[in-house]
Amino acid sequence: MTVRAAWLHSTGQTREDTRLTLSALLTPNGQSAAETPLRSRPGIVPGGLVLTGASAMQCSIGTGRAVIQGSDTAQGAYMIAVTSPETLTIADGDPQYPRIDLIELAVLDDAYDRSGATDAVIRLVKGTPAATPVVPASGPGSAFPLYTVAVPAGTSAGTGGIAWTTAGVVTTLHYPMTALGGIIPTSGFKGAYVGQYRDVSGLLQRWDGTAWVSYPKPIGGIAPHGTMTTGGYTGQYRDNAGVLQRWDGAAWQYAEGKAAVLFSVSQTSMQSVPASTWTPITLQNVDIDDFTGWNGSDSFVVPRTGWWRVSGHVAWNGDSTTGVRGARITLGGVGVPRMTWLGPAATGAVTVGGQGLIKLTAGNVLQLAGYHNHTAAVRTLGGSGYYSNLSAQWIRS
Structure with a gap:
């Protein structure tokens, strides 16, 4: 039979x-x-x-x-x-x-x-x-x-x-076996049926009929840090070094309102700025840098794609009362027009600057630059109660 x-x-x-x-x-x-x-x-x-x-x-x-x-x-x-x-x-x-x-x-x-x-x-x-x-x-x-x-x-x-x-x-040479439906604590074999599970070095995987799929990929699973480079579906989440990200179908975006990035550096020493040229301002003191994007001198490497609130100002010494004084945010060495500020010189200290929203991509380089058109070099103020400053805050994807 x-x-x-x-x-x-x-x-x-x-x-x-x-x-x-x-x-x-x-x-x-x-x-x-x-x-x-x-x-x-x-x-x-x-x-x-x-x-x-x-x-x-x-x-x-x-x-x-x-x-x-x-x-x-x-x-x-x-x-x-x-x-x-x-x-x-x-x-x-x-x-x-x-x-x-x-x-x-x-x-x-x-x-x-x-x-x-x-x-x-x-x-x-x-x-x-x-x-x-x-x-x-x-x-x-x-x-x-x-x-x-x-x-x-x-x-x-x-x-x-x-x-x-x-x-x-x-x-x-031997390997383990389990009863039907059991989770097999080993790797290196094909699945026998859709829905079979195995444990590979502590990571649970499911056989989908063609390949072993790690546990974070099913609907609702949050992938642990370092286990996934491409999302499995739109709306999936992953832990990116302690920060939650969401897959939008093409790229990972940071979850709205779930994390902040704060950055601020200030100048504590005077700097001589030549005339009639936008010059990067050297900033010595790191107030806060959540993602260590500061190069220690004059550049901030953007750690996260999205909308940022960026502010900057340059405090000028009263070396001269003629001409204008300026501050500007530069992106990749190019000045951002809507984040460029100019004001007249005056006796005593003059502070020029402002803030604005800008869409940045991870890897972009931000700088604070200063400008004046006096006939000789003019110094910035870094002390005596006056600091030049560059700061940035990530708002949303």
Whole structure:
């Protein structure tokens, strides 16, 4: 019959019937479309079958449980339990060349593999010594690899044996399995069905039928910092170094009203400004710089795209009472016309400046420049109660 059931018929239920039907509780293998309906994903129940060194040339495989899919799909999946540790003895190393031995969990079922045995075993497959050794082929039956052991040339109990705790000597080959619907704590395999989940280094992922999709991408998920460069849908949010951003379909925009950027620098030392040229003002004191955009001298690199309120003023010394005094915001070295202010010179200090709204892009460079048309250099005031200043505040995207 092609439709089989467990514990339905009063007589005639075979071991094959039982294995095939109980595998409905296991995760499908899913490595190809042909495998998914009837083949189960092999593996061990997490935490079991741990290898430890028992002596110079012996190791112990601890207790645990596992699933082995039969080589023939019709075999179904074999459920294995190791109830006591198994001790394996490693043969002495070859005098000239190293080798690699394989430790595997295997099911021998003569009805399918003609092995002459019906048993479940943990076995050691000895490798072939070579200048560049390779992992030996699996033994007969349906097998699941557990570990490889590197055996250097000349290794024996008399020379100290296998260095069980040395990196690179023992390589873990096994991987975990879970029941159907379980979250598998591993990576490196295709999903078997839409809606399957896996845990990859603490990140939850879902199989969408084609690829593993990290948990932040589903509707409503806020992506953690550094996990996403392109939004999955318009209206998605992400955490960008502690600041919330929203994907508008083409770019990340900062969430309205959820964060502010404040910047202010002031001049604390006098500066000599030549005549008839717009000159960047050097500002020594950082009042506040939320995103460290100031270069320490005369330039502010805009950290966030959006609308900004920018203000600037230059405090002039009374070196001369002739001509005009000016202040200007420059963007990329070019003056912004609506943020240019001029006033007449006067006896004593003269402060010229103002503020305005401007749309800026992350990476733009802002400067405060000063201007006068006296015949000789004129100094700015940086002290004695007078500071030149450049400040900026991000308002919205």
